[in-house]
Structure formats: C-alpha cells, structure tokens
Amino acid sequence: MNISSKLLENAVNALATLPGIGKKSALRLALHLLQRDKDSVQSFCAAISGMRNNIRFCKKCHNLSDGDLCAVCASHRREHSLVCVVESIKDAMAIENTQQYNGVYHILGGIISPIEGIGPNDLNIQSLVERVNSGEVKEIVMALSPSIEGDTTIFYISKLLKDADVKISTIARGVSFGGELEYTDELTLGRSIVSRIPYKNE
Amino acid sequence: MNISSKLLENAVNALATLPGIGKKSALRLALHLLQRDKDSVQSFCAAISGMRNNIRFCKKCHNLSDGDLCAVCASHRREHSLVCVVESIKDAMAIENTQQYNGVYHILGGIISPIEGIGPNDLNIQSLVERVNSGEVKEIVMALSPSIEGDTTIFYISKLLKDADVKISTIARGVSFGGELEYTDELTLGRSIVSRIPYKNE
Known part of the structure; x- marks a missing residue:
C-alpha cells in the first residue's frame, strides 16, 4: 500500500x-x-x-475500578461470603452479564501455566488466601477454563485452602443449552455422562 | 453490557x-x-x-501531504500535464496502487449532490480551473463514481472548461476483468455494448 x-x-x-x-x-x-x-x-x-x-484495580478482587474498591465489592446488595474465582476481567464481565450471580469476584490475572512461565506467584492467589483467612468467605466458586492449566490452578488453590473452613465448588460443565449431542466434543460429552445429575421434575 | x-x-x-x-x-x-x-x-x-x-493538504492537488506539496506533485518523474480528477483521497490511493498511472491528481473532496446539499462551491473545482488556465495541463481524466452525481460533476466541470485548450476524458467503464457476463448488472452490460471498442490483435 x-x-x-x-x-x-x-x-x-x-x-x-x-x-x-x-x-x-x-x-x-x-x-x-x-x-x-x-x-x-x-x-x-x-x-x-x-x-x-x-485506571486502578480493586484492592479486594483486583477487578478494574475507578476507586479503591470496585462497584461489586463496594455494594451492600452482593453476597460477600460467596467468591467467584476467575482468570480475567473479561470472564468476570461475562458472568456479570448473565445476571445470575449475586456474589463477589476474585480475579487471578491468569492461570498457572509452566509452558508460558506463569507460576502461582505471578497470580493474585496470596490475596485470595488472605480473604479466606479473614473469615468472611464461606464458599469459593472456581470458574476457570476447562483445561489442564485451569485444573492445575484449581488443584493448587484447593491444596492451599484445605485447612480453611470454606466450601470449594466449580461451575457446572456439560452439553450447552441448544447444543446438539452429535456435534458435542467427546471430552465434554464423556464428562457430562460421568457427572450426570438426578432428574428433577419441577 | x-x-x-x-x-x-x-x-x-x-x-x-x-x-x-x-x-x-x-x-x-x-x-x-x-x-x-x-x-x-x-x-x-x-x-x-x-x-x-x-496533517496538511497539498496546495496544488488537495491530497494529504506533510508539506506544501504532496509527493506526487513534487515529483519530477510524473507527467504534470496529465491530471486525474477524483472524488476523494481514497480514490487517488486506489489509482496510485494500480501503478498504471504516471500523471498527477486533483482531489475534488466530493461530488455535486443537491440531495446532500453539496454544490460546486463546496468542492475544489475553482482551483482545478485555475490549474487548467495556468496552461500546464493538457489532459484531464475524470475518474468519478458512475452515478448521476458523478455524471453531473463531469458535465459541470466540462462546461466550465469548454473554452480552455484541454482534452477531457473519462476512465473506461465496462465488464470487469474476470467478471462473468451472466452476473454483470444490466446498466454496465448495456453500456459496454453501446460503447464497444474495435478489436485489436496485438
């Protein structure tokens, strides 16, 4: 040109x-x-x-913020005992857009990936442990990528928190709504059968 | 969001x-x-x-320029007696990218369009007439959109220059190279038959 x-x-x-x-x-x-x-x-x-x-980052959850605390952490309407652990700001936004979650967040800033040279010390894991140790957190929801790196990160954090009085859960994985079984990848379909859930006639 | x-x-x-x-x-x-x-x-x-x-505009052709004259107008290798009249800077770039044109340009900055309230005085037409009257221009190639507005602009400029000693041409219109007759629009196909050219066996 x-x-x-x-x-x-x-x-x-x-x-x-x-x-x-x-x-x-x-x-x-x-x-x-x-x-x-x-x-x-x-x-x-x-x-x-x-x-x-x-731009600044929330002192509590490391999300983007204009002040010391982000809007979610500063809100009295959110459940502060429920913390959703995500990889990035984008992921927190995606969950926020579902309007289905009323807890607060914790942004790791990445996931443990030895190949890319990202270790636990490069992530906001220590501050998560401190939040849990302060006693205000009752449940942690792990919403990380369904990959080896994601699973490693979940495993690492759960080990760190094994003595803490906190419930750890992960988001449900399975076949998407509207997804056709025929075109679902084998790993997802296989896992969705293994971790099948009881039918509830509501 | x-x-x-x-x-x-x-x-x-x-x-x-x-x-x-x-x-x-x-x-x-x-x-x-x-x-x-x-x-x-x-x-x-x-x-x-x-x-x-x-950013500045070339004093001669109104193209984008970093100085008084743009690179094309300042070049000694270009044919300064051949002026291609285009609607916009983008059009001049498109012609320049073909590497088939060795003359200079004149950017009108639009075409006459009564509906959009663009009259001859809103365009760089007066400076084109001055360039022609200075005697350095021998031929003007009109490379405007094939629309009523384009045709009106060509007609208006040709009227203004009818007493000047300058040849006025328009770029050739017809079926594109690689285009299939079946899918060519009727206006283009019709005009390409009316303005057919003698076959040259080169």
Whole structure:
C-alpha cells in the first residue's frame, strides 16, 4: 500500500497494532478520524490515554475500578461470603452479564501455566488466601477454563485452602443449552455422562 | 453490557465511534490497550492526534501531504500535464496502487449532490480551473463514481472548461476483468455494448 503522508502512515501503523485490525481497515479508520473535527479526535485520544493512565484495580478482587474498591465489592446488595474465582476481567464481565450471580469476584490475572512461565506467584492467589483467612468467605466458586492449566490452578488453590473452613465448588460443565449431542466434543460429552445429575421434575 | 469502570466505559464508547466497530469489539480493543504498557498507549494516541493536528493538504492537488506539496506533485518523474480528477483521497490511493498511472491528481473532496446539499462551491473545482488556465495541463481524466452525481460533476466541470485548450476524458467503464457476463448488472452490460471498442490483435 502506498501512503503519501508520513503522519498518516504513522497513524495507520498505530491502528494496525490493535487485534483484528489489518492495514486496510487501519487506513479506513485513519481516514475516518481525519474527517472528524480536531476536538472530537482529541477527546477520542483523551478517553483512551485517560483510561490507560488513571485506571486502578480493586484492592479486594483486583477487578478494574475507578476507586479503591470496585462497584461489586463496594455494594451492600452482593453476597460477600460467596467468591467467584476467575482468570480475567473479561470472564468476570461475562458472568456479570448473565445476571445470575449475586456474589463477589476474585480475579487471578491468569492461570498457572509452566509452558508460558506463569507460576502461582505471578497470580493474585496470596490475596485470595488472605480473604479466606479473614473469615468472611464461606464458599469459593472456581470458574476457570476447562483445561489442564485451569485444573492445575484449581488443584493448587484447593491444596492451599484445605485447612480453611470454606466450601470449594466449580461451575457446572456439560452439553450447552441448544447444543446438539452429535456435534458435542467427546471430552465434554464423556464428562457430562460421568457427572450426570438426578432428574428433577419441577 | 455491564462495564464496572467509568474510565473503561469512556474508552469503549470512544472506540465504538469508529466505523465498523461495535460495543463488543470496542471492549476487546480497550482491554487490549489496558494490557499494553503506558508508553505504548501514549505513542498510539500521539500518532493519531499528531496526524489529525499536523496533517496538511497539498496546495496544488488537495491530497494529504506533510508539506506544501504532496509527493506526487513534487515529483519530477510524473507527467504534470496529465491530471486525474477524483472524488476523494481514497480514490487517488486506489489509482496510485494500480501503478498504471504516471500523471498527477486533483482531489475534488466530493461530488455535486443537491440531495446532500453539496454544490460546486463546496468542492475544489475553482482551483482545478485555475490549474487548467495556468496552461500546464493538457489532459484531464475524470475518474468519478458512475452515478448521476458523478455524471453531473463531469458535465459541470466540462462546461466550465469548454473554452480552455484541454482534452477531457473519462476512465473506461465496462465488464470487469474476470467478471462473468451472466452476473454483470444490466446498466454496465448495456453500456459496454453501446460503447464497444474495435478489436485489436496485438
């Protein structure tokens, strides 16, 4: 691609560093930004750099926050004795969007992965243990990826908490709602038979 | 979507103003930017605001430029007597990318469209007439959209230049290379028969 202006080229290269945006889309976005007035582009940049520079993390659950505590941890309506342990902020958002969960969260910031060089000390595990030891937590729900790394992390945390007076559960796994048995992968289908649940006629 | 942080929400809303980026993609981009280090995000914003604030337009052809003249107008290798008139910067880039054109450009900045309230005075038509009157232009190639607005603009410019000593041509229209006759729209196919060209056995 032949871009006549160095300034435009810099902007295109910057936009093309975003995930899922190639050179051609980046050019389209840059030309769009050029057509907007200067104030609008200024506030666009201010919103992004403001977010990166000023965002903080909740002291309790490590979620994104504008203050010391995030909205969930600060709320009196949430059940603070129920903690859902997730890998990332995105996962907490996904669970929050279901509107089915009324407890609080704990963001690990990753899962134990020796291949990627992520050990327990790189994650927010110590602060989870402290939360449990403070006595306010009654149940921990592990909502981690169904992978070897996820299972390792659950195993590691459960070992750390084996003497604590806390119930540990994991989210239910099985065939998705609307999913067809024929197209379900073997591991999921196999596990869903092994961990079958009694039929309740409600 | 439930976004816990006001700062994140601002950034997501800003990113979602870009064309083709919805709220969900914007969230993905914002979380990606949060994971990058502060310097990288700072230079990302600097590239965009630098482009918007410092970019200039070529005094001759109105294309994007970092200086008074764009690279094409400043080049001694281009044929300055051949001017291709296009609607937008994007169109000039598309023609430049074919590497088949050795003349210079003139960007109108739009086409005459009474419905959208764009008249001849909103476009860079006067400067085109001045370029022609200065005597350096021998031929003008009209490369505008094949629409009523495009045709109107060509007609208007040709009227203005009827006394000038300049040849006016339009780019060839017809069935695309690789296009199948069966799937070509009727207008294009009809016109391609009417404006048929003599067969040359080269």
